[in-house]
Amino acid sequence: MAEERHMMWTEKYRPRTLDEIRDQSEIVSRLKKFVEERSMPHCLFAGPPGTGKTTAALCLAHDLFGERFMDLFMELNASDERGIDVIRTTVKEFARAAAISEAPFKILVLDEADNMTGDAQQALRRTMERYTDTCRFILCCNYSSKIIEPIQSRCAIFRFSPLGEGDVKDFLGWIAKNEGVDITDGGLGAIARISEGDLRRAINLLQAASSLKGEIDEDSIHRLAGRIEPRYAKEILELAIKGNFSESRKRLRSLLLEKGLSPLDIIRQIHGEIFQIELQERDKLLLAEMLGEADFRISQGGDPEVQMSAFLAKLASLSSRPRG
Amino acid sequence: MRPAEQWEEKYRPSSISEIVGNKEAIGRLVEWVRKWGKDPKAKRGALIYGPPGSGKTVAVEALARDLGLDLIEVNASDDRSKGKLERMIGGAASGMSILGKGKILFLDEVDGMSPSMDSGAMDYIDELLSKANYPVILAANNAWDPKLGRIRQKCELIEFKRIGVREAVPFLKRVAEEEGIRADPEALKLLAERNRGDLRAMLKDLQTLSHPGGALTKEDVQGASRRDRTDLIFNVLKNVFSAKSCQSAKIAINEAEVDHEMLFEWIYENAPLWLSDPGDLANGMEALAKADLLFNIAKREQNWGLISYAIDLMTAGVAMAKERSRAGWVPMRFPERIALMAKTRSERAIRQRVLGRIARRCHLSRASASASVLPYVLEIARNDSKAFKGLAEWFGFDGEEIEFLKSLCGSPARRGSKEA
Ligand SMILES: Nc1ncnc2c1ncn2[C@@H]1O[C@H](COP(=O)(O)OP(=O)(O)O)[C@@H](O)[C@H]1O
Ligand SMILES: Nc1ncnc2c1ncn2[C@@H]1O[C@H](COP(=O)(O)OP(=O)(O)O)[C@@H](O)[C@H]1O
Ligand SMILES: [Mg+2]
Ligand SMILES: [Mg+2]
Numbered sequence: 001m002a003e004e005r006h007m008m009w010t011e012k013y014r015p016r017t018l019d020e021i022r023d024q025s026e027i028v029s030r031l032k033k034f035v036e037e038r039s040m041p042h043c044l045f046a047g048p049p050g051t052g053k054t055t056a057a058l059c060l061a062h063d064l065f066g067e068r069f070m071d072l073f074m075e076l077n078a079s080d081e082r083g084i085d086v087i088r089t090t091v092k093e094f095a096r097a098a099a100i101s102e103a104p105f106k107i108l109v110l111d112e113a114d115n116m117t118g119d120a121q122q123a124l125r126r127t128m129e130r131y132t133d134t135c136r137f138i139l140c141c142n143y144s145s146k147i148i149e150p151i152q153s154r155c156a157i158f159r160f161s162p163l164g165e166g167d168v169k170d171f172l173g174w175i176a177k178n179e180g181v182d183i184t185d186g187g188l189g190a191i192a193r194i195s196e197g198d199l200r201r202a203i204n205l206l207q208a209a210s211s212l213k214g215e216i217d218e219d220s221i222h223r224l225a226g227r228i229e230p231r232y233a234k235e236i237l238e239l240a241i242k243g244n245f246s247e248s249r250k251r252l253r254s255l256l257l258e259k260g261l262s263p264l265d266i267i268r269q270i271h272g273e274i275f276q277i278e279l280q281e282r283d284k285l286l287l288a289e290m291l292g293e294a295d296f297r298i299s300q301g302g303d304p305e306v307q308m309s310a311f312l313a314k315l316a317s318l319s320s321r322p323r324g
Numbered sequence: 325m326r327p328a329e330q331w332e333e334k335y336r337p338s339s340i341s342e343i344v345g346n347k348e349a350i351g352r353l354v355e356w357v358r359k360w361g362k363d364p365k366a367k368r369g370a371l372i373y374g375p376p377g378s379g380k381t382v383a384v385e386a387l388a389r390d391l392g393l394d395l396i397e398v399n400a401s402d403d404r405s406k407g408k409l410e411r412m413i414g415g416a417a418s419g420m421s422i423l424g425k426g427k428i429l430f431l432d433e434v435d436g437m438s439p440s441m442d443s444g445a446m447d448y449i450d451e452l453l454s455k456a457n458y459p460v461i462l463a464a465n466n467a468w469d470p471k472l473g474r475i476r477q478k479c480e481l482i483e484f485k486r487i488g489v490r491e492a493v494p495f496l497k498r499v500a501e502e503e504g505i506r507a508d509p510e511a512l513k514l515l516a517e518r519n520r521g522d523l524r525a526m527l528k529d530l531q532t533l534s535h536p537g538g539a540l541t542k543e544d545v546q547g548a549s550r551r552d553r554t555d556l557i558f559n560v561l562k563n564v565f566s567a568k569s570c571q572s573a574k575i576a577i578n579e580a581e582v583d584h585e586m587l588f589e590w591i592y593e594n595a596p597l598w599l600s601d602p603g604d605l606a607n608g609m610e611a612l613a614k615a616d617l618l619f620n621i622a623k624r625e626q627n628w629g630l631i632s633y634a635i636d637l638m639t640a641g642v643a644m645a646k647e648r649s650r651a652g653w654v655p656m657r658f659p660e661r662i663a664l665m666a667k668t669r670s671e672r673a674i675r676q677r678v679l680g681r682i683a684r685r686c687h688l689s690r691a692s693a694s695a696s697v698l699p700y701v702l703e704i705a706r707n708d709s710k711a712f713k714g715l716a717e718w719f720g721f722d723g724e725e726i727e728f729l730k731s732l733c734g735s736p737a738r739r740g741s742k743e744a
Contacts (some may be wrong), residue, residue: 005714005718006711006713006714006715006717006718007714007715007718008685008686008697008715008718010686010697011685011686049692049696050696054687058687075687077683077687077688077689078689079689079690079691079692080683080689080690080691111687111688111689112688112689112692115689115691200696201696204696204697204700205700207700207704208700208703208704208707210711211703211704211706211707211708211711212707213707224703227703228699228700228702228703229699243602245596245602245605246596249596250660253660253661253664254664257661257664257665257668257672258664258668260671260672260675260694261694261695262691262692262694262695264691265691265694265695294613297613297617300617300620300621301617301620301621301624302613302616302617302620303616303620305661306592306612306613306616307613307616307617309592309609309612309613310606310609310610310612310613312609313596313602313605313606313608313609313610314606314609314610316602316605316606317602317603317605317606319602320602320603321603
């Protein structure tokens with residue numbers, strides 16, 4: 001029996017070639033054509049998390065370059081290096097140096113590009129134009145609307161959709177069998193449902209479930225998911241609705257500083273809840289607008305706690321108004 | 325508990341004879357008022373100037389009382405646009421005093437006026453100096469402020485000096501006796517020296533550092549520097565939060581000895597205490613959020629011009645938000661965020677390292693790693709220590725990072741290896 005080596009299953013089961021990618025068949029066939037013709041335009045991969053954007057970029061480069069992959073491919077996470085400096089230096093260096101010998105071009109992936117500042121995107125746009133001959137860019141993002149228009153118009157756009165629940169369940173079943181996970185059909189179905197087409201989430205949930213003792217069923221999956229992804233947002237919102245702004249802000253502060261949660265994650269969670277709050281419909285809309293504003297301001301460099309506090313204070317004031 | 329009366333009010337002199345220091349200057353002022361309107365060559369106005377707490381305001385108030393004159397007073401906490409000034413003193417300035425008493429028109433803290441915001445006010449004062457039927461007294465910290473250029477020409481200049489230690493100590497001793505405090509003379513001397521001629525600040529210190537019936541030693545005063553600063557901030561905050569006009573909210577922060585970022589933190593922390601009405605608070609927080617964004621953009625783009633708008637928003641924006649909130653004194657507290665950030669700094673650094681390793685392994689940003697990988701790793705660590713060990717190796721976590729992750733799992737976590 002092969003030696004058991006621990007690693008994240010998302011990486012263990014990440015497709016290596018375009019052929020192994022599930023669903024997204026239309027996208028895959030377009031990408032395969034690039035490989036056949038050994039040519040491609042700049043690309044924009046847009047879609048929700050865990051649908052295979054990064055994977056597709058890696059597979060495309062792999063299928064195009066084979067052994068020389070390492071020299072011809074570079075992956076940068078624009079969310080971590082979102083400043084203009086990185087574009088000016090790293091990206092330019094890579095893009096400028098001509099591809100070696102017979103290779104037609106190099107590929108640079110800018111992952112999670114929707115968090116790039118406007119300035120950085122402008123700089124990127126010029127780099128893309130200037131070095132088109134030597135380098136093709138693949139930008140991955142959740143929302144294509146966060147990419148400036150001039151970049152969009154220079155790219156072939158690929159829209160990734162969430163994987164179907166049935167496909168997710170099949171894939172999970174296959175992994176579970178391979179890894180010897182003792183999970184019921186109901187358990188697999190529960191994971192598929194909870195993960196809403198996000199395969200990363202699905203696989204991670206399965207791996208976490210595998211660390212539990214005994215048979216895993218639908219119930220244990222729900223308890224597991226509750227532990228892993230607690231609904232922090234709900235608690236914060238409830239405090240604000242009760243009019244206790246200070247406590248609500250304190251809780252938010254602790255999530256950010258002590259728990260180290262990402263602000264955008266908290267905002268996303270809150271966004272998922274606001275239409276359920278007991279408020280007049282137009283107030284809910286107002287809240288959505290304010291939350292969007294907070295999100296935007298944070299992306300422009302605003303302090304997450306301060307920006308979200310403005311939202312919470314607004315919520316507290318709307319909830320305190322006599323209804324009628 | 326009701327806050328005790330402030331000693332600066334309690335011991336406010338009610339007649340000139342009670343005023344400490346600046347005898348000569350006050351004598352000149354009295355003389356000028358007495359002679360006003362009789363000598364055609366004399367200046368029409370008086371500008372008294374000198375550092376804060378040297379007794380300018382109390383001198384004018386005591387003088388009016390001693391001479392039996394009505395005092396029409398306008399200071400920085402009033403909105404001093406031209407229109408407002410006209411309404412407040414216009415009538416008084418031109419009205420005759422056939423029946424009533426004489427008057428003094430007193431414009432305090434004129435150097436705090438902003439040329440742009442209190443627009444037209446300088447012109448109005450200029451005009452007032454030529455036309456008023458009564459003596460006009462102006463007070464300022466700095467007589468040479470360019471704004472006062474034209475006005476200065478028309479005024480008799482009278483300088484108020486810092487109150488000397490030798491004048492201040494006997495006064496402080498009297499107050500201490502009155503309050504039943506056994507004060508070491510050395511302590512009072514140090515207290516006077518440290519406040520560099522500001523009698524108001526000395527009284528404040530004496531009040532905060534001593535207890536009724538207690539003693540005040542030199543050590544008490546020496547150990548107080550931290551509290552002083554806090555006290556100063558409290559005062560600045562109070563002035564910002566209770567300002568009635570944008571301009572007075574804005575200039576209230578001039579006295580704070582901390583930078584804008586720190587001041588922002590104080591205001592941001594304490595705004596919910598002052599803005600007790602939820603609607604007011606929402607408006608105040610929105611102003612602060614906008615200020616925050618401007619501060620951050622200013623820093624990022626080195627566009628320092630934006631800072632002044634940020635300051636407007638964090639001062640005037642918050643002050644003007646107060647419409648329906650309860651009035652009155654509220655306690656203030658140190659910005660908790662600052663303390664928490666300091667406390668969690670090293671942990672956050674380790675956390676970033678951990679996320680960096682996950683990000684590289686899983687083709688993600690650190691933020692995505694935090695949201696969509698780390699919680700699963702922690703769950704595995706809670707359930708199956710052997711699997712966690714294997715993963716830690718794969719990710720390349722070092723000992724410190726592993727300890728950190730275990731600490732995140734919570735206490736009853738380690739249920740041992742699944743296979744055990
Ligand atoms: N279409 C897909 N086919 C097969 N595996 C997928 C697919 N989409 C996502 N995955 C799995 O989910 C994980 C995350 O996929 P990734 O491509 O990184 O998502 P994202 O769209 O967020 O970039 C990968 O490890 C991969 O195993
Ligand atoms: N010369 C003084 N004699 C007595 N009390 C003074 C004197 N100067 C200041 N004070 C005290 O300090 C407080 C503030 O003084 P104030 O006249 O407002 O100072 P300024 O006008 O120079 O800023 C007064 O309430 C008073 O209690
Ligand atoms: Mg990705
Ligand atoms: Mg004064």
